[in-house]
Amino acid sequence: MVALPSPPVLALLAGRVRAFPRPAAEPSAIAKVPLSGRVAITRLGLAGDEQADSLHHGGVDKAIHHYPFDHYPLWREEIGAHPLLAAPGGFGENVSTLGMTEETVRLGDRYRLGSALIEVSHGRQPCWKIAHHFDRADLTKRVVATGRAGWYYRVIEEGAAEAGDTLVLVEQGLGAWPLARLFDVLVSGKDAVAAADLRALAANPVLAEAWRMRARQMLG
Numbered sequence: 001m002v003a004l005p006s007p008p009v010l011a012l013l014a015g016r017v018r019a020f021p022r023p024a025a026e027p028s029a030i031a032k033v034p035l036s037g038r039v040a041i042t043r044l045g046l047a048g049d050e051q052a053d054s055l056h057h058g059g060v061d062k063a064i065h066h067y068p069f070d071h072y073p074l075w076r077e078e079i080g081a082h083p084l085l086a087a088p089g090g091f092g093e094n095v096s097t098l099g100m101t102e103e104t105v106r107l108g109d110r111y112r113l114g115s116a117l118i119e120v121s122h123g124r125q126p127c128w129k130i131a132h133h134f135d136r137a138d139l140t141k142r143v144v145a146t147g148r149a150g151w152y153y154r155v156i157e158e159g160a161a162e163a164g165d166t167l168v169l170v171e172q173g174l175g176a177w178p179l180a181r182l183f184d185v186l187v188s189g190k191d192a193v194a195a196a197d198l199r200a201l202a203a204n205p206v207l208a209e210a211w212r213m214r215a216r217q218m219l220g
Contacts, residue, residue: 006166007099009113010069011088012039014049020132030092030133038160041116045155046094060154061121061208067093067150068101074148084134091130093150097167102147102180108173108206111153114161118153120173122208123183125149144188151179152208173206186214195219 013032020026029050040047045063072085084090095113102123109120126149131139143149184191186201201207202215 006168007097009161009163009165009167010096010098011035011163012046012161013089013094013096014039014046015092016048017050020129026129026132028129028133030129032089032092032094034087034089034163036163038114038162040158040160041113041118041155042158043155049094061210062152063155064094064118064153065092065124065150066095066097066100066153067091067124068148069096069098070101071148074146078142079134079136079139082134090134091150092133095167100167102149102151102183103178105151105179106173106175107177107179107182107204108171109169110156110171110173112168112170113159114165115157115159116155116161117157117159117170119156119206120179121152121154121206122211123149123151123179123187125187147180147183147188147190149183149187154208174204177201182211186211186218 011034013034015029015032017027017029018031020028035046035048041064043060043063069088072090076082076085088096105120107120107122111118126140126143128140130143131137181191185193198215198219202212202219204212207215
């Protein structure tokens with residue numbers, strides 16, 4: 001797939017913390033809804049977006065989650081029709097577009113989103129809440145197996161944006177590290193990588209600290 005140079009934003013989304021009915025009324029803000037009008041974008045993400053687990057979600061390296069709407073037809077083919085696949089938001093994303101995927105987006109790519117400047121910081125490591133949200137026990141494993149996990153941005157310059165704005169690539173990141181490769185090395189384990197590459201990742205300040213630590217752990 002060739003990335004669109006400036007894909008339009010289909011939706012900007014945010015969620016409030018609420019309790020899952022099970023297990024044990026676990027809180028989550030994975031259920032995102034589209035926002036209307038101009039949305040403020042701060043160092044911690046979109047105004048109005050919440051995180052239930054601040055240890056594993058949110059923060060400056062996970063300020064904004066992007067999930068390609070390109071994946072939704074593939075999921076419908078694999079798991080069948082589902083209400084959460086009818087519109088953006090099913091995977092807890094804050095940004096939805098067509099024309100960008102993990103194959104074409106690179107670590108460190110910088111985009112102008114409205115008046116904000118954002119930078120790709122790492123891929124998403126899917127957790128059990130995706131499976132619970134869809135009520136499909138196998139879905140998190142499927143996300144890992146396919147690599148259709150989405151990615152995160154940090155906010156370099158605060159600003160504001162709205163649905164319909166274009167997401168403009170203003171600076172290319174690391175050509176050797178499209179997010180698909182990064183995910184396969186550090187999460188799925190599908191790709192082997194030389195120790196020198198792991199050392200480079202572990203020392204690269206563009207990569208989020210959590211994944212730099214993962215690279216260090218793989219070096220052992």
